[in-house]
Structure formats: C-alpha cells, structure tokens
Amino acid sequence: MQNDVQNSTQPLTRKQREIREREQFILDIGQSILHKHGYNYLTMDKIAESAEYSKGTIYNHFASKEDLVCSLGCCSISNLIDVFERAYHYKGSTRERYSAIGIGYSLYHQLHPMDSQIIQTIKNNAVREKISEPKLAEMEALEFKIAQIAQSIVQQGLDSGDLDKKHQDHVSTIVFGCWSMHYGALLLDQSNIPLQELGFSPVVNMLWQNSNLYLDGYQWQPLSTTTDSKKLFKQISSALFEDELKMLKKK
Amino acid sequence: MQNDVQNSTQPLTRKQREIREREQFILDIGQSILHKHGYNYLTMDKIAESAEYSKGTIYNHFASKEDLVCSLGCCSISNLIDVFERAYHYKGSTRERYSAIGIGYSLYHQLHPMDSQIIQTIKNNAVREKISEPKLAEMEALEFKIAQIAQSIVQQGLDSGDLDKKHQDHVSTIVFGCWSMHYGALLLDQSNIPLQELGFSPVVNMLWQNSNLYLDGYQWQPLSTTTDSKKLFKQISSALFEDELKMLKKK
DNA sequence: GACATTTTTTGACGTTTCGTCATATTATAT
DNA sequence: ATATAATATGACGAAACGTCAAAAAATGTC
Incomplete structure (x- = not known):
C-alpha cells in the first residue's frame, strides 16, 4: 500500500x-x-x-475497489464535518444550533446525492466486508468525530438548561434519534422509491417538521410550537449555508 | 420469464x-x-x-441476480405486512397500535437481520437499476400496502381524537417520520458500525424511547410520559409477538 | 558519470461471475 | 406414432477484479 x-x-x-x-x-x-x-x-x-x-x-x-469507494465516503464525511462545525458555531440557542446540523445535513444531501449513495453503499455489509481494516478504522474515526460534535451540542443544551436535566443520561439517545431519522429519511429519498405516489410530501419538509416535533418531545427549549419554525429554517440556512442554497437553486 | x-x-x-x-x-x-x-x-x-x-x-x-434478491426482499416485506396486520388488530389505543408496529418491526429486524440487509441492498440505487420493471412494481405494491396499514392507524388516531385534528394534514408526515427513524436506526444497527464505541447504548431501547418521544411531540394520547412505557413494550410484544420473542431468546 | 540496488510501474494473465443461446430434452397435441 | 411446442441444459463470451513477473525509473555508491 x-x-x-x-x-x-x-x-x-x-x-x-x-x-x-x-x-x-x-x-x-x-x-x-x-x-x-x-x-x-x-x-x-x-x-x-x-x-x-x-x-x-x-x-x-x-487495496480494492471497495477501499477506493470507502475513501470517497471518507471525503464526504469530512465535508459533513465541515458543515457540522459551521452549525456548531452558529450564534443561537442550543436547540437552534442542533437544528442547524439537521438543516446542513439535508442540504448537503440534496446538493450531493451521489455522496449519500456512496455512504449508503459502504454501510452495506456485503460491501463493508471487502473494505480493509485500516480504511474502516479511518472512516470510524471520522464518524466518531462527527458524532462528537452533535453530542457536545446536546450536552450544552443540558448545561444551559434548555434541555431538562432529567434527560442527562440520554445524550447519545437524542443524537442517535436525529441521526437515524435523518439517515433513514434521506436514504428513502435517495432510493428512487416513489414516495409521492405512496402519498408522501417532499422529504426535506417532512424531515424538518418531524425532527422539530421529536425534539419537542424532549422538551428542548424553545419548542417549535412557540416559534415560527418555517422562518427559523430559512434563517439558519441563509446564515450558514448561503453558498449551498445558491448551488441548489442553480440545479 | x-x-x-x-x-x-x-x-x-x-x-x-x-x-x-x-x-x-x-x-x-x-x-x-x-x-x-x-x-x-x-x-x-x-x-x-x-x-x-x-x-x-x-x-x-x-431475469437477473438482482431480480432474485428483490424477490427475497418481497418475501420479507410480505412477512412484515403480516407483522403490521397483527399490530393493526391489537386491542388497545390507536397510539398503542401504532407503537406495536414499531415493536414488531424492531423484533423482526433482530430476528432476521439478513432480511434487513437484503432490503438495504435492493434500496441501493446501484442495485435497483438492475432490477426489472415488473419486479420493482411488485415490490412497490407491497410497500404501498404496508404504508397503508400505518396510515390508517394514524387516521384512526385522528378520528378518535387521540391525535389532535390540527395534525390531520400530516398523516403521511407522521408515517414517514416513524418509517425513516426505524429504517435508519436498524440500518445503522445492522451495518456493523461500532455504535457502542461511539457512545451509543443498545439500539432497540433507544429506538423505542425516541419513537415514543417523537409521537409525544405530536401530542398523540396517551403520552408516553403518562404511561409506564417499559411495561407497555413488554405488554405489546408478549401479546402480539410471543413466538418471535421465544425465538429471539433462543439465539 | 557509471554501475548496483531499491522502488515503482506496467499490463498480460488467471479467476470469478454474470447472462446468453444453440442444441438437446421433454411435454403436448393431432 | 409422429409433429410441434415448450422447457432445460451447460458451454460459451464478456466484463470485472485482483496478481505478479518483468520492465522502467529512481536512488544510492564509488
């Protein structure tokens, strides 16, 4: 090598x-x-x-075709880390900053659907088996890093009182909840399933609404019911992801 | 053919x-x-x-290897439809019946991880491209059917008043939320990512808690905060999925 | 600068697997 | 009993992966 x-x-x-x-x-x-x-x-x-x-x-x-594709996946995760870090430094409430991660993730997915497919591919066990040990370790390190960013915002939500102390043992559960919801939603979106025909409205909107209500379930202040969440979406995305939005419109 | x-x-x-x-x-x-x-x-x-x-x-x-694998996927979805129908006929509140779907899904996944991998595989675009038109249509019909079951429980939640009327335009969003959360969670679980090392506790528990809080966000009565949700999990799974539980224990 | 040694590059080759199709076999109809 | 249609077979071609002995380039030594 x-x-x-x-x-x-x-x-x-x-x-x-x-x-x-x-x-x-x-x-x-x-x-x-x-x-x-x-x-x-x-x-x-x-x-x-x-x-x-x-x-x-x-x-x-x-070492193999799979290793090469995994390397491409690592690039994507690195890009996402960049997105997450921007969200991390957003000037707003902890809940807004956490939401910003989700928005960034959605935008990145819309902008780079092929990257999502790569990530989906290397998450598949049959493919994963063929990836070399060091390359897998490299990817896991990046995944660890990206999970850390999300966890630290949740922790700050707890520390600031925006998120009730009774949830202090659930930090990873909250992160996992959002991660799985976003991951699942964008995979479903990406996989050509005719969601519209199944009666579903555009994915990113649903995802935004769902993740808001999910965090409301945890009583993470300020609740989406007390905010104009549509406005918040626009606000966050134009503050942090202006370039991405421009590129999206070009499409 | x-x-x-x-x-x-x-x-x-x-x-x-x-x-x-x-x-x-x-x-x-x-x-x-x-x-x-x-x-x-x-x-x-x-x-x-x-x-x-x-x-x-x-x-x-x-017609191809992918078609064969897709057929296996269709079998899995059919099995899941069976699980969903059992949940549908559970004697309980609409919210409990909806939760029962999630529990059944989790159990099925734990019991048949290979089925989940098959579904993941055929959802991958690169594989999907190679599946014949009629076989894809067959699968989509099954997916439609399974989505229908979930949607009709949500609708009944609305009709009965367990779920507030203000959400009546969000039926598909609610279904999509749970679907994507479960799908994402179980794929993450299945894909050998060392979730523990990343700081996550066992997946099914987190998923159960998350989906409860998500539905709480929609104020679907009775809220999980007013119920013993651990007990409910046991209750539902032993009432509907006794065989599955037994098989799980055998493993 | 000439020669020896190490490192890197090359592409022909072996292997696996997919999917096809002319031929052989079996079943059905008259 | 024979003709015709349906089905089954497996040798074959093509595509892709990954290897490795030999060639080429780079580096080190005198």
Whole structure:
C-alpha cells in the first residue's frame, strides 16, 4: 500500500507528497466517473485508463475497489464535518444550533446525492466486508468525530438548561434519534422509491417538521410550537449555508 | 420469464403451480445460502448447483441476480405486512397500535437481520437499476400496502381524537417520520458500525424511547410520559409477538 | 558519470461471475 | 406414432477484479 503516512506527524517528504497528490487525483477521477455515469459504470480499469496510470498503480494506492469507494465516503464525511462545525458555531440557542446540523445535513444531501449513495453503499455489509481494516478504522474515526460534535451540542443544551436535566443520561439517545431519522429519511429519498405516489410530501419538509416535533418531545427549549419554525429554517440556512442554497437553486 | 401469472385471477393450471412451487424452492435455496454464507457467497451458479437445476432454468424464473434478491426482499416485506396486520388488530389505543408496529418491526429486524440487509441492498440505487420493471412494481405494491396499514392507524388516531385534528394534514408526515427513524436506526444497527464505541447504548431501547418521544411531540394520547412505557413494550410484544420473542431468546 | 540496488510501474494473465443461446430434452397435441 | 411446442441444459463470451513477473525509473555508491 505505497507509503503509509496517515499517523506520522513528521513533515512529508517530496515523495510522500507526490503520492498523496496522486491519491487525491485518482479519487477525483473516481468521483467524476461516478457523477457522470453512476456507480455501475465505475471500474478499476476505467479509473486507470482515465487517470493514465496502469491498474497496478491504482492498486498500489487502494487495496480494492471497495477501499477506493470507502475513501470517497471518507471525503464526504469530512465535508459533513465541515458543515457540522459551521452549525456548531452558529450564534443561537442550543436547540437552534442542533437544528442547524439537521438543516446542513439535508442540504448537503440534496446538493450531493451521489455522496449519500456512496455512504449508503459502504454501510452495506456485503460491501463493508471487502473494505480493509485500516480504511474502516479511518472512516470510524471520522464518524466518531462527527458524532462528537452533535453530542457536545446536546450536552450544552443540558448545561444551559434548555434541555431538562432529567434527560442527562440520554445524550447519545437524542443524537442517535436525529441521526437515524435523518439517515433513514434521506436514504428513502435517495432510493428512487416513489414516495409521492405512496402519498408522501417532499422529504426535506417532512424531515424538518418531524425532527422539530421529536425534539419537542424532549422538551428542548424553545419548542417549535412557540416559534415560527418555517422562518427559523430559512434563517439558519441563509446564515450558514448561503453558498449551498445558491448551488441548489442553480440545479 | 416462464409463464407470468401474477395478475390473472383464473385458477392455476398444474403447470403453473409447478412453476410457482419451483420458484419458491429456488428462493428458499437462495435464502439458505444467504443465511449460511452471506451475501457475497450467493451466486447464480451456486443456486443452480444447490437446486440441482441448470443455470438457464434459474434464469427462466429470474431475469437477473438482482431480480432474485428483490424477490427475497418481497418475501420479507410480505412477512412484515403480516407483522403490521397483527399490530393493526391489537386491542388497545390507536397510539398503542401504532407503537406495536414499531415493536414488531424492531423484533423482526433482530430476528432476521439478513432480511434487513437484503432490503438495504435492493434500496441501493446501484442495485435497483438492475432490477426489472415488473419486479420493482411488485415490490412497490407491497410497500404501498404496508404504508397503508400505518396510515390508517394514524387516521384512526385522528378520528378518535387521540391525535389532535390540527395534525390531520400530516398523516403521511407522521408515517414517514416513524418509517425513516426505524429504517435508519436498524440500518445503522445492522451495518456493523461500532455504535457502542461511539457512545451509543443498545439500539432497540433507544429506538423505542425516541419513537415514543417523537409521537409525544405530536401530542398523540396517551403520552408516553403518562404511561409506564417499559411495561407497555413488554405488554405489546408478549401479546402480539410471543413466538418471535421465544425465538429471539433462543439465539 | 557509471554501475548496483531499491522502488515503482506496467499490463498480460488467471479467476470469478454474470447472462446468453444453440442444441438437446421433454411435454403436448393431432 | 409422429409433429410441434415448450422447457432445460451447460458451454460459451464478456466484463470485472485482483496478481505478479518483468520492465522502467529512481536512488544510492564509488
């Protein structure tokens, strides 16, 4: 696996920088094939051809096709961490900041549906089995980090009194609730199930309403029933995710 | 595709019955391979060998490997419909009956994790693309049916006054909320993510608590805060899913 | 700068699996 | 008993993965 430098803190040699750059280059090509032609068209041969390297070289960077796709998934999670961190630093109540995470997640999903598909793919056990141990560890580290951000906002909700102390043992349950709700909703959205025909209205709206009522269930102040939640959605998204909104409108 | 009889209402000829039986036989073999050796080991050749038919014959029944797996998914959804119908007929408040659906879903997932993986797999776009039109339609019909059961309980909640009339336009949103929360939670559970290490406690408990608080958010009476919800969980699951519980304990 | 050694790249090759189709076999109709 | 239609078969071609011996490039030594 070429030269593994992930955990070293020494400065990178020229060689190592080159390897990293090429790795990114290959990943970019993978992503571009994915965007242009979809997952089924992505093969190691096509990547090699498009990158103008031999297949063996690609395999020097990624132990398997699944590892490569997992690396793409890691990029997506890193992007999401960026989104979460923006939400974390939003100037507002703890509940608003927590909601901001959800909004960011929804927007990211709408903007990069292929990323969601990648994440869905690597979460599938049959695929996961083929991912190498270190690559999985890399992804888990990122997932840990992203979960931490959410948990710390909940904790601050408790500390500030916005969220009643009786829920102090439920921090991870609250995070898990929102995570699973969002994850499930966006997967359902993404999977071409004709939700409209089943009688469902647009997904992001439903998700926003549902997650609000869910947090109301925990009595996290201020309740959505005492706020103009439509206005809040617009406020948060334009304050934090202006670029993303612009790009969405372009579509 | 052999003789397609799905929609005809005429009685089946002997021939057609034989074909149906063999189709089920093949599916059983597929399922058994899946259980014994996992998804990656499942190939059309293995199925053919194990069923003692030639590959061509298997392909006379299923247009592709994905179609076969989708058929297995349809079986799972049918089983779930059975579970949902039991919940529907539970003697209890509308809210309890709706909760019973969630409990049944959780139990089914714990009892048949491979089924959940199948469903996850066929929801993945890359796989879905390869499923034939009629097979997809078959699955969508089942999904419609299962969504109907949930929606009708919510509707009855509205009619009975357990659920406030102000939510009468949100029937599908409520169903979608629970669906996505459960779907997401169980996928996360199933996908080997080390949730414990991330700081999460066992999934089904969290899910039960979260879905209760979510429905509390909608003020669906009686609220979980006014009930012993732990007791209710036991009550419902032993009343409706005794067999399943027994099998779970055996594991 | 010439030569030796190590590292990296290459692409032909083996393997697996999917899905097809001409041929063989079986069932049905006359 | 024979002709015709339906079905089953498995050898085959194609696509993709991943490997590895040999070639090429980079690095080190004198």
